[in-house]
Amino acid sequence: MRISKFFISTQKEAPSEAELISHRLMLRAGYIKKLASGLYTWMPLGLRVLRKVETVVREEMNKGGGIEVLMPAIQPAELWQETGRWEVFGPQMLKIRDRHDNEFCFGPTHEEVITDIARREINSYRQLPVNFYQIQTKFRDEVRPRFGVMRAREFVMKDAYSFHADFDSLKQTYEVMYDTYTRIFTRMGLQFRAVAADTGAIGGSNSHEFHVLADSGEDGLAYCPTSDYAANVELAEAIPSSMVRAPTGETMQKIITPGQKSIEEICTFLNVSPQQVLKTIAVLDAENNFILILLRGDHMLNEIKAAKIIGEFRFASDDEIHRYMGCRTGYIGPVNAAVRILADRSAATMSNFVCGANDDGFHYISVNAGRDFNLEESNVHDLRNVVAGDPSPDGKGILELCRGIEVGHIFQLRTNYSEALNATFLDEQGKSQFFEMGCYGIGISRIVAAAIEQNYDEKGITLPAAIAPFQVGILPIGMNKSETVKTATEQLYKNLDAADIEVLLDDRNERPGVMFADLDLIGVPHRVVIGDRGLAQDVPMVEYKGRWDLEAQFIPLKDILSFLRSKTTHITSLP
Amino acid sequence: MRISKFFISTQKEAPSEAELISHRLMLRAGYIKKLASGLYTWMPLGLRVLRKVETVVREEMNKGGGIEVLMPAIQPAELWQETGRWEVFGPQMLKIRDRHDNEFCFGPTHEEVITDIARREINSYRQLPVNFYQIQTKFRDEVRPRFGVMRAREFVMKDAYSFHADFDSLKQTYEVMYDTYTRIFTRMGLQFRAVAADTGAIGGSNSHEFHVLADSGEDGLAYCPTSDYAANVELAEAIPSSMVRAPTGETMQKIITPGQKSIEEICTFLNVSPQQVLKTIAVLDAENNFILILLRGDHMLNEIKAAKIIGEFRFASDDEIHRYMGCRTGYIGPVNAAVRILADRSAATMSNFVCGANDDGFHYISVNAGRDFNLEESNVHDLRNVVAGDPSPDGKGILELCRGIEVGHIFQLRTNYSEALNATFLDEQGKSQFFEMGCYGIGISRIVAAAIEQNYDEKGITLPAAIAPFQVGILPIGMNKSETVKTATEQLYKNLDAADIEVLLDDRNERPGVMFADLDLIGVPHRVVIGDRGLAQDVPMVEYKGRWDLEAQFIPLKDILSFLRSKTTHITSLP
Structure with missing residues (x-):
């Protein structure tokens, strides 16, 4: 073309x-x-x-x-x-x-x-x-x-x-x-x-x-x-961690944590890792039952998994949290909570952790399920998104x-x-x-x-050859001034066409800069530049560069057709 | 397939x-x-x-x-x-x-x-x-x-x-x-x-x-x-007839034609041809001006041509005709009509013709434009559909x-x-x-x-090969009973497929009658029937019939592929 x-x-x-x-x-x-x-x-x-x-x-x-x-x-x-x-x-x-x-x-x-x-x-x-x-x-x-x-x-x-x-x-x-x-x-x-x-x-x-x-x-x-x-x-x-739950430590303690509401804030304030902090999320099911969902501080709720356990649900508003728990959103936790509690498997293996005290400006430390609040085995489920490093569910490695x-x-x-x-x-x-x-x-x-999205660089599109719009682009330099360039260009164009290799010939008579930029932008896998300098050599040469190559190379004009033929197998052709 | x-x-x-x-x-x-x-x-x-x-x-x-x-x-x-x-x-x-x-x-x-x-x-x-x-x-x-x-x-x-x-x-x-x-x-x-x-x-x-x-x-x-x-x-x-208008004959005469309203009726009644009768059509233009259009009795008004002369128009109702002409629809004519009159070129060459007398139950005979009513040259136009036998507008023959x-x-x-x-x-x-x-x-x-619409017969579709759904249909007779038939069928199917000839193999194990009828109905240009009788001959034979052939012919099994190849050039193939 x-x-x-x-x-x-x-x-x-x-x-x-x-x-x-x-x-x-x-x-x-x-x-x-x-x-x-x-x-x-x-x-x-x-x-x-x-x-x-x-x-x-x-x-x-x-x-x-x-x-x-x-x-x-x-x-x-x-x-x-x-x-x-x-x-x-x-x-x-x-x-x-x-x-x-x-x-x-x-x-x-x-x-x-x-x-x-x-x-x-x-x-x-x-x-x-x-x-x-x-x-x-x-x-x-x-x-x-x-x-x-x-x-x-x-x-x-x-x-x-x-x-x-x-x-x-x-x-x-x-x-x-x-x-x-x-x-x-x-x-x-x-x-x-x-x-x-x-x-x-x-x-x-x-x-x-x-x-x-x-x-x-x-x-x-x-x-x-x-x-x-x-x-x-x-x-x-997210399969249950094989890690055994650490033994219960010292007695639960209520501490003052003014203004420390997010997991991040509480970690900095207490100098602990998110793995040691319990994340408590309040939701209401379709019958407006108030439910607390417990996750490890570094984990995210998986709403699809949660919906499989409790059916359709929505997140509780600040007002609803205050009504049911008597405190603001950042301070809720499972201790002394007279509501339904569900825990993610990883949360259930935590011990001696930090959680909200259901009292504005206070958290508990050294909390343990079983000892400090009730958690039935039947309320423990897979409720979180997997994270990199989790064991693969097929037991054959680690997830990425x-x-x-x-x-x-x-x-x-x-x-x-x-x-x-x-x-x-x-x-x-x-x-x-x-x-x-x-x-x-x-x-x-x-x-x-x-x-x-998968195939581009700073110059433009780099589609795989199988779906690129054309296979080969020919850029002649000064075609309208040099009879040699014109002849070599037309011959190669004709040969590629006859060989059923989809070729795009830039015959617009544009500046080389425009031609190079356009060809790189639109994503043509193979580029041949034909100019007087290469053709004037003892063995006349043209310049070839693959769209993914870092450097161009010179190929004798007489070999370029077979060279390109070897580069363009297995393509999808259009009528 | x-x-x-x-x-x-x-x-x-x-x-x-x-x-x-x-x-x-x-x-x-x-x-x-x-x-x-x-x-x-x-x-x-x-x-x-x-x-x-x-x-x-x-x-x-x-x-x-x-x-x-x-x-x-x-x-x-x-x-x-x-x-x-x-x-x-x-x-x-x-x-x-x-x-x-x-x-x-x-x-x-x-x-x-x-x-x-x-x-x-x-x-x-x-x-x-x-x-x-x-x-x-x-x-x-x-x-x-x-x-x-x-x-x-x-x-x-x-x-x-x-x-x-x-x-x-x-x-x-x-x-x-x-x-x-x-x-x-x-x-x-x-x-x-x-x-x-x-x-x-x-x-x-x-x-x-x-x-x-x-x-x-x-x-x-x-x-x-x-x-x-x-x-x-x-x-x-419809170009003007080269025929010179016949000389004006005897004086116009009013005759009684009770109940004779259509051209056909008046021709039978007076024993004349439609070419001797004037067809008068009443229309109203966009400003509700009443207009009579004159055609030769065997000609049809071309509404597109008429609209080019008078603009948008509609046909007059019986009531409107009565109001303007004082008679019923079948008896109108141009004589003594105080309305605009347009005539088709062929109508304008008529002489001594029959037309309605604007009086219920009466027609005129021996009517002539110019003598019996006024017809300006500027009111003569091409207003009719051409008919077979008209001269071609390019002057090079006769229209069909x-x-x-x-x-x-x-x-x-x-x-x-x-x-x-x-x-x-x-x-x-x-x-x-x-x-x-x-x-x-x-x-x-x-x-x-x-x-x-252009390619069918009593058995079904007979599409040209270029757009037929398949090129060759193979109908094996008793494929599930005869190993010989099965082998020959599978081999030919494979060979046609390899030769890129689109083949439809009827492997449904249906009765021959059903297979023949279906293949003829769906429109496959070439049919090969493979059966024990043909294969048992000294030189094993199959039966070939083109969809347009009257008779089937026997072709040696060994030649059928090259025979079909010669029959199926220039086709359009699908992926």
């Missing part, structure tokens, strides 16, 4: 509202243009990357036995009312009335539509299993769309839905999809991790998220470098933490949707059964942003 | 509401499934055809210099308000309010969005010309969606928009797009015709429609078989008529949108100029239906 026949519009600066590096770089490189809040046009460069991601996903889904379909974006309300999600889905769903005042939505997902197709088209176990997928534009009306295409309102998604005669078959396809996703992200050249995920409201079954690893990721992940354990921090189990961007999610839905929509088939015995179902999503457009 | 790993769901009968043959066949072959009125899911088979159409369009657009982008489906109201089309577009536009109560639409077309991009991104004549295109889902809220994907509400379209520094450049790209469209439909193997089209409200400039020819087509087309003239009947000029389905439309927009949106660039002199613009649409999903 010649830039003169293409459309490149790079910018020096990104708008200040773009917080994320991928958002800034995609705007600056002209990958995308904003139309309105959460709505972006994919410009020619960006679309090439999007299409490559799409191509990799499609090819691997086909290999994994997926069968492509295309469902309407606009869906009738009736189906959503059948599953009860019309109301439940909330304002993220873009609801629409047509000219006849019938209700529709712009599909945020397609469980209802595909299950409706299955209940009408699949009658017999002989048609099972089947795994339908589509690559399609979806819409979720985010309250505050941001981060560019990372969290846009309109986005491209691959969603797949599998139907099975029994749970074993579902588990098999789930495994195949797990492997397919692994192949997809590996082939794209991304660093990623599959982690066990929370199954949320649907409950019970297996679910994995696929995360592209990046410091800017919204999700915290825990993994064990010496085993294959990995989980979202929301879900990772990292951050990730969720780009895929696979899910064993079981019979949730087939029951809601009364979707059945006849089994081998002629008996009507609900379909077992799985669903498998990939955020196609989000992957582009996530890949850039 | 093995059917056991694919998803085929054919039906014996189509729902009775499906009127069009393509709609019936697409439902019966399981190409599409209806979700709601005007909303269809593309099932695996149909999607393969859709993707092939898309692939041909994309490849040819790229060859024609188009640059692909992807704009959001959801568009903010503000842009449409700038061009004034927010109100004008009417109820076909699906309007939407988001959670913040901002107004949007599901884009029915993208002139506003692309012109907004151009005004922000293109500053200089040096960036011109440029031709952006996208392949995208669109929505038009038809009052009465019907004919399946032929006139669906949600549909896939390729829309392109070109920007130019001057009209000459626009005309050049318009030519390129004309040629590109010709290549696209030729490559798909469709019979089509490019016709000059009405430019409608935008007026003035050049426009061509591309029609797939089919008897069921909604549009009437006129073309000259001995030249390249072709036009939509709405637009085709046919019917077509519009699948493409190219248009010189000129500066209509750039002026409305104040979209300018700096020309070579540094002067601000409005972009000249063109737009070029293709109905991707509609092409699938149109192609089937």
